Every structure is written in C-alpha cells, then in structure tokens.
Amino acid sequence: MPITSGAPAHGNPAHLLPPSWKRSVTAWLDEDTPSFDYGGFVVGDSPAEARLLAKSQGILAGVPFFDEVFTQLDCTVEWHAKEGDEVGKEAKQHVATVRGPTRCVLLGERVALNLLARCSGIATKSNSLLQLLRDAGYKNTLAGTRKTTPGFRLVEKYGMLVGGCDPHRMDLSAMTMLKDNHIWACGGSIPTAVAAAKAAGGFAVKVEVECQSQEEADAAIKAGADVVMLDNFTPAGVRDASKSLKKRWRGGGFLIEVSGGLTEENVAEYVCDDIDVISSSSIHQGTKHVDFSLKVVPKEKAATDSKKGEGESMEV
Template sequence: MYTHEIESFLEEDLGYNDISCKLVPDHYVEAIIFTKGDCTLAGLDVAISFFDYFGMDYFTNHSNGDRISKNDVIFTLKGSSLSILRVERLVLNFLGHLCGIATNTSRCVDVVRSHSSDTRVACTRKTTPGIRKYEKMAVIAGGGDPHRFNLTDSVMIKDNHVRMMGVEAAIKSAKEKAGFTQKIEVEVESSADALVAAKAGADIIMLDNMEPDDIIKTVDLLKRSSIPEHIMIEISGGINMDNLEEYAKTGVDVISMGSLIHKSQWIDVSLEIVENQEI
C-alpha cells in the first residue's frame, strides 16, 4: 500500500479533531488481533502497511491464504497506545472485509475442485470502487483467479458490443486495435454465437447466463467443430454457492462469479489490549 493511500484512509477515519484516542495517557502497550470465526486469511500485507506507517512492532506466524479457526491470534502488536487506537478500526475493517472474500472464495474453490481439478474460479469487476486491487488480492488468497484488474488487461467484447457491432465485426476490430499480449474474450448467449466467436478468432469464449445443460451442449458443439485448442471456455451469470455444484460439473475452463466479492460476509475480527506500561 502506498503512503498516500494510507494517509487518505486515515484522513477519512480520523478527521481533524480526534479526541477519543487522546482520552488516556499514551502508553506502551501490547495488543492482539484475533478472529471470532473460522476463516481464510487475506489482507495481512494491508495491515502491515498501517503498522509500519505508525512504527509499531508486530508479529504473525500466518500468511495470506492460511485457514484459521475461531479465536486464533492473527497479529501480536507492540507500540504506542495512541497509534494502536488510531489504526485499530481501519485494520479491522480491511481484515474483516478481505478475509470474508477469501473465505467465500475458498469455499467455492473447494466445491469446484471436488468435481474438476482444472477448472478455475474467478471473480469479476463487480468490486468496491477504490479498493478493487485489495478485493482481488483477497480472491487470490482464497485460491481464486482475479480475472481482469482493469479494462486494459484484456479485451472483453460484452453483450452491448455485440448488439451494436455483431460478433464477427467486434472481434475483427479488437484484433486490429489490441496489442499482441492482450487476449480477446467474447461474451455470448447462444451456441451459434459461441461457434461464430471461435471461428472469428476469439481467445476466450464466455457463455453468459446459460443453464448447465445448455453449457454442456455448447461445449460439445465447439469440440465437434474442431475449434483451436488454445480457446478457453468461461461461464458466468447468476452463479453462486447454491447452484455452483451443477455448473462445476460442466467441466469448463473458468467459472467467473461476481458473488465471490459482493456476496461475501465480513469476518468478525477484534483487537484487545493485553498489557500496558506508561511511557
């Protein structure tokens, strides 16, 4: 995390007249941060950025992606009580939110891997403005794939592009404009359009809002049509924990789920002072 990001978050949270943190004399204290529920860890590097900014000593024997249990200690902190009080809520908010995403992701990955060891579980760009990179890193911690971080990473031709240009024209235009490192992905809603996209040179075909049976039929059609082996098949649209198992059985290359982030629940993470000594 960059210094200007840390200071921006602090400015939002502390304001200009922080009285509550000054109510008690500044002490050298020891504190622990622990989880109140089982979870997959994410955001440890974000927390450490805040600790470093305030000059705190910290210890953890965990890494992002570790699965821990209720009441496990994530961090032990030592430093100024004023600094710890000021950083407390920001660190807990980030850890609670990002661990929630990682935990949701790891559960989905477990479901998919029970049916297909090769299928990737990916998130989407349905993220919180301003903290996308942290949310996507939480998906990675949970064993998922971040997909695109932004529109530059690859060229995605979505349904509105297709409505305005058609599949073939959109792919042709993308090939003319894209750099050689950028893959071209096309979102389709029918087997016919999937075949058109494959023949027009798409690198990734996303089958959007299709039922599992229709996905299986479309994948079979593409295979029988001898599409190039490098083409990846992705599915998306309305996929969540309730129906994930049926989609996992389709055996596609990628299952992308906006719900990895926007349906995740925060993990309850807490900080407690365990020892103090007047400075």
C-alpha cells in the same frame, strides 16, 4: 465444509502489489481521521500492546494491508499465524500482537480490522467455492469478476488470490471483454467488434466475447476471439454448448468461460470437462466477513503476563 488454504503455490502474493498501494492505506487513514483525534488525545502516547483475535472461522488474508496501517502509525505487528492459514477455529484465537503508542494503536484499529475482515472474507469464500468445484470433479480455473467495490479492488482481488481463485482481469486494460452492449453498439456484429478489438490490442491483449447462444459463440470463435463466455446458460445448456464447441472447433485455441448467476448452491451443476474457466461475482458480492477484534491488554496485565494466553482485556 473444512477450510483448506488455496494460496498460490509459487511465491508470495504480497510481491504482486504495485508501488502505489501504500498511498491507498494513507488515504484510508486520512478518511478515518480527517481532523482532530479526540480519542487519541485522551489516551496519549504511552506504550501499548494489543492482541488481534479471530472470532470466526476463515482464511487469513490481507496481512500486508494490516501491516502497512500500523507501519504508517509507528507501530509494529508480530504475527502468530501466516497469510493463507485457517484461523478462528479456536474461540478468540490470538492471531497477532500490535505494539506502539496507545493513540497510534487506536488510530489504526478500525481501518486495519476492516481491511483484514473484508480481505479474509473474500479469501474464505473463494476457497469454499473452489473446494465445492474440486469435490464435484472440476479441475480447471475458478475466477472472480470485475464487480468489485470502487476504490477497494486491489484488496478484494488480493483476497481472491490468497483463497486460490483467479482474479480474472484487474481492469478494462487487462483484457478486452466484449459484452452485449459492445456488440449492440457495433450494429450487432460480433466480427466487427472482434476485429476492432484485435486492431487496438494487438497480439498481447486477449479478446473475450460474451455469448448468449452457440451461434454467437461460433461467430466469436470464427472472428478470432481468445475466450468465449457462455453467459446465463442453464447447466444442461452449458454442457451441451461447451462439448459441441470444443468438438466443432477442435484445435481452435480458444477457452470457454461460464458465468452468470453461479453460487455455492448451484455451481457444481455446471461442472464438465469442456469448461476452462468458471467465474462468479458471488465470491466478493455479499460475502460474509471474517470477524476480528483488537484488544488492548491492560497495563498491569501486559507487565506480568504479556506472553501468556489472552488474559483479561478491554475492547477498543
């Protein structure tokens, strides 16, 4: 299936990043070199040039994180592709050039590549799933979930955005989602749980209720839920329930989300006009990374042909 960039049409997604995100990059660098840098001692501070190569096809995502790794190490990055572009269609496509002290280039190499590979993989998977849905006639929202890697959520949610996917709620403070455990802890009463959520969150925090049946969805809508999630329904069950709910609660001002076990293999079966949001953790769980490598250009090659082709190189 052809890859089509799904990056947000308005603005730069990098402008969404909070002030604290650069501290995460510092922590990742600290994790990778907590003590002496023995390899850096070997190579020293002589100037180096390294080429970022895309070795598999995908959507480039995670440019701010890659840049920040090398900014903190006094290196520069010159990009030859932009975020959201398809890369890797050509064998070992030269995507960016990193320049700086040799030991600093090598200090950042693995952290930067891991960030870029994971973020690009999620962007690619998001876009692939979105294209499947569009081809099946679905015009509404595809969203991720909160099933992200602890400590790495910002990167993974960012990849979803670049791939054209809604990141869904960022954390427990972004929206009140009442799952089965919440309902059971409230004595099995959806109205009680929704009322408590509304009292705490006020008008600004939406309330979503995970529902296992139409009866539970009816109770949630009646109680004032903003979103009802039809969880683990069959495709036929989804079509029947969503159509019935929209008809019986016409003008109710609620959204219907469908989730639970949705993958590239089956998601098209769930498409119908009455679903407002389809969410899937397959976007970021078990996602195949986009393969990148960073190659240091030998000094003699950099001196004579630094701007022509990939040339002969050494793997770092």
